[in-house]
Amino acid sequence: MKTKTPSALPRVVFCLLLLFLAGCGPVEKGEENEPVGGYHEAILTHAPEVPPPTGYTTTQKVIVRMEVVEKVMRLADGVDYTFWTFGGKVPGQFVRVREGDMVEFYLDNHPDNKLPHNIDLHAVTGPGGGAEASMTAPGHTTQFTFKALNPGLYVYHCATAPVGMHIANGMYGLILVEPREGLPEVDKEFYIMQSEFYTKEDFGTPGVTSFDMQKALDENPDYVVFNGSVGANMGDQAMQVNVGETVRLYVGNIGPSLVSSFHVIGEIFDKVYVEGGTLVNENVQSTAIPAGGSAIIEFKCEVPGTLTVVDHSVFRAFNKGAIAQIHVNGEENVAVFTGKQKDAVYLPEGSAVQSITPAAEDKPVPERSFNERMELGKILYEGNCAACHQKNGQGLPGAFPPVAGSDYLMARTDKGAGIILFGLSGEIHVNGVAYDGIMPRMMLSDDEIANVLTYVRNTWGNQGDLVSAAEVAAVRAKGE
Ligand code: HEC
Numbered sequence: 429m430k431t432k433t434p435s436a437l438p439r440v441v442f443c444l445l446l447l448f449l450a451g452c453g454p455v456e457k458g459e460e461n462e463p464v465g466g467y468h469e470a471i472l473t474h475a476p477e478v479p480p481p482t483g484y485t486t487t488q489k490v491i492v493r494m495e496v497v498e499k500v501m502r503l504a505d506g507v508d509y510t511f512w513t514f515g516g517k518v519p520g521q522f523v524r525v526r527e528g529d530m531v532e533f534y535l536d537n538h539p540d541n542k543l544p545h546n547i548d549l550h551a552v553t554g555p556g557g558g559a560e561a562s563m564t565a566p567g568h569t570t571q572f573t574f575k576a577l578n579p580g581l582y583v584y585h586c587a588t589a590p591v592g593m594h595i596a597n598g599m600y601g602l603i604l605v606e607p608r609e610g611l612p613e614v615d616k617e618f619y620i621m622q623s624e625f626y627t628k629e630d631f632g633t634p635g636v637t638s639f640d641m642q643k644a645l646d647e648n649p650d651y652v653v654f655n656g657s658v659g660a661n662m663g664d665q666a667m668q669v670n671v672g673e674t675v676r677l678y679v680g681n682i683g684p685s686l687v688s689s690f691h692v693i694g695e696i697f698d699k700v701y702v703e704g705g706t707l708v709n710e711n712v713q714s715t716a717i718p719a720g721g722s723a724i725i726e727f728k729c730e731v732p733g734t735l736t737v738v739d740h741s742v743f744r745a746f747n748k749g750a751i752a753q754i755h756v757n758g759e760e761n762v763a764v765f766t767g768k769q770k771d772a773v774y775l776p777e778g779s780a781v782q783s784i785t786p787a788a789e790d791k792p793v794p795e796r797s798f799n800e801r802m803e804l805g806k807i808l809y810e811g812n813c814a815a816c817h818q819k820n821g822q823g824l825p826g827a828f829p830p831v832a833g834s835d836y837l838m839a840r841t842d843k844g845a846g847i848i849l850f851g852l853s854g855e856i857h858v859n860g861v862a863y864d865g866i867m868p869r870m871m872l873s874d875d876e877i878a879n880v881l882t883y884v885r886n887t888w889g890n891q892g893d894l895v896s897a898a899e900v901a902a903v904r905a906k907g908e
């Protein structure tokens with residue numbers, strides 16, 4: 429150990445000076461007068477698409493132009509809503525820039541609109557996130573510029589009073605500020621935004637509906653959805669990936685009230701950029717996304733199948749619409765997942781078979797018209813059956829038999845009531861194809877079963893007749 433010499437103090441001062449100078453280097457966040465290396469117009473995309481990585485390494489001036497449009501669109505099948513939008517769809521377009529970029533933002537308010545609007549981007553360092561600077565009357569356009577100082581995934585939304593109402597009507601989206609070094613490369617990227625709708629009529633009521641202030645104040649939404657409507661990314665609109673690919677989800681939750689317990693059924697998040705920031709958590713099942721917050725999620729798809737994206741506050745998923753699908757296409761990988769390998773009857777000694785089927789209703793249910801049963805049946809089908817038999821009734825090869833054009837269903841003397849009341853298992857043949865799966869019994873009332881069967885037996889080319897609640901009750905009374 430050396431002894432202390434009188435020259436130690438000046439050396440320490442010199443080192444501190446060096447540290448201070450390094451701290452003011454050109455790549456430090458907060459640098460205001462960075463040279464701009466070029467300018468271009470941002471590529472904007474509608475959900476679930478994401479613009480490609482920025483790919484540049486110098487600071488750019490990026491022009492972003494967004495148009496506010498008020499218009500009636502689909503909220504659910506048979507349900508329309510007067511949305512207020514950024515870019516004509518809900519959620520608004522995805523914006524992608526790089527840390528340090530100067531963003532020149534233009535907001536156009538279409539002349540046919542009734543109201544002034546503005547934008548608060550959480551990526552902005554400045555008053556109101558740009559809200560005051562972008563307040564725009566119908567038929568006007570405004571412009572302001574901000575520097576994207578902090579990397580991360582940020583929500584944007586309209587902040588015109590009453591703010592809650594502008595948000596609840598659809599005015600929100602995401603802006604990604606890539607870190608200077610970019611994000612690691614992945615195979616597929618998607619944009620998912622969760623939001624709530626508070627409507628005058630209850631969930632699924634056909635017609636054009638509109639905003640209900642009391643339900644909003646009670647934080648009791650009728651709809652909780654991904655990407656602006658019920659089923660926006662289900663079935664044919666599902667996100668498509670391949671086995672072996674790494675997927676990155678940019679997920680935002682605008683609320684306006686609820687915190688999302690974001691989860692993907694059948695996957696584990698290899699990485700979560702917590703709250704859309706820089707901190708990465710690993711091996712996560714569900715991640716909390718606050719109202720006005722986000723998360724970046726990555727996972728590798730090792731096996732084929734359908735991944736179901738949900739808010740794990742699960743009534744929101746299966747009863748209010750917070751559900752989407754990712755189809756993973758490719759070869760089975762039994763080293764990771766085998767599928768069902770065995771299914772035998774289990775009868776413990778001395779046990780009676782338990783049933784939780786509700787008892788037959790005591791009082792007869794009033795019968796309904798054919799059209800009424802068709803309408804109600806469609807909603808029941810989509811909520812209870814479509815997950816397996818698919819929205820178009822085609823089923824899934826090798827797993828769920830088709831109910832569209834099913835000779836098996838149409839030949840049954842109970843019109844199918846027994847299948848729904850008691851479930852179905854063992855080998856069956858539908859249009860000459862063998863299926864050997866298990867359909868669970870469904871906890872539906874006689875009236876509801878009559879509705880869903882009337883719908884199934886008279887849709888997709890099926891030629892059936894009305895199924896009455898009395899017919900279902902008779903099957904229930906006879907037992908399995
Ligand atoms: C969890 C998945 C699942 C759900 C939900 C489900 N089913 Fe099924 N369903 C099946 C499977 C699997 C079979 C085949 C059972 C077998 O192989 O014995 C089947 C068979 C059937 C059949 C007979 C075969 C055919 O294709 O005609 C009908 C009819 C049917 N389901 C109707 C419905 C209706 C209506 C609902 C909603 C009320 C429903 N299912 C909900 C999985 C499901």
Ligand SMILES: [Cu+2]
Pocket residue numbers: 512544545546586587588594599
């Ligand atoms: Cu607005």
